[in-house]
Amino acid sequence: MSRFETDLAQVCAKLNERGAHYVLVGAAAVQLWGLTRATRDIDILIERTEENARRVLSALSEVGFALAREWFAEEIVKKPVTIIGDWPRVDILTVAWNVHYPEARAEATVFEVEGVPIPAASIDHLIASKRTGRLQDAADIEALEEIKRLRGLD
Numbered sequence: 001m002s003r004f005e006t007d008l009a010q011v012c013a014k015l016n017e018r019g020a021h022y023v024l025v026g027a028a029a030v031q032l033w034g035l036t037r038a039t040r041d042i043d044i045l046i047e048r049t050e051e052n053a054r055r056v057l058s059a060l061s062e063v064g065f066a067l068a069r070e071w072f073a074e075e076i077v078k079k080p081v082t083i084i085g086d087w088p089r090v091d092i093l094t095v096a097w098n099v100h101y102p103e104a105r106a107e108a109t110v111f112e113v114e115g116v117p118i119p120a121a122s123i124d125h126l127i128a129s130k131r132t133g134r135l136q137d138a139a140d141i142e143a144l145e146e147i148k149r150l151r152g153l154d
Helices: 003-017 026-032 050-062 066-070 073-078 101-106 123-129 135-150
Strands: 022-025 041-046 081-084 089-093 109-113 116-120
Touching: 003 022, 003 041, 003 050, 003 109, 003 116, 022 026, 022 101, 022 123, 026 041, 026 116, 026 123, 026 135, 041 050, 041 101, 050 073, 050 089, 123 135
Parallel strands: 022 116, 041 089
Antiparallel strands: 022 041, 081 089, 109 116
């Protein structure tokens, strides 16, 4: 396992233990679907409630993100993204471009990394969340479309 996979498993294990409502999105989720892609951040799309934001912050503070203790749940739910940490960096999203937690969770696929179940956004939701116009996101969309075709998911 890579260092990133170990970090991902540790973060998600704590999120699971704390009962946080989240779905993995971004490059880490793209990797779980089978695209090798370098990334240093873990993007999580969360249920946009203060109670859930508190669970997320509690989990992150337990895996070494001391700065997570300084954030307030009320601040997180008001913003589309809150960035915590450096390596790995955790981006807490309340919306992923045009994808929101309820629909992402309903169609998420659970992958296992180092024995930790991790809910990841569906290929369709990842594609929708990557329609940003950024060059890397366009490349991800193309690769995700190919993965979808190869797996017979279209």
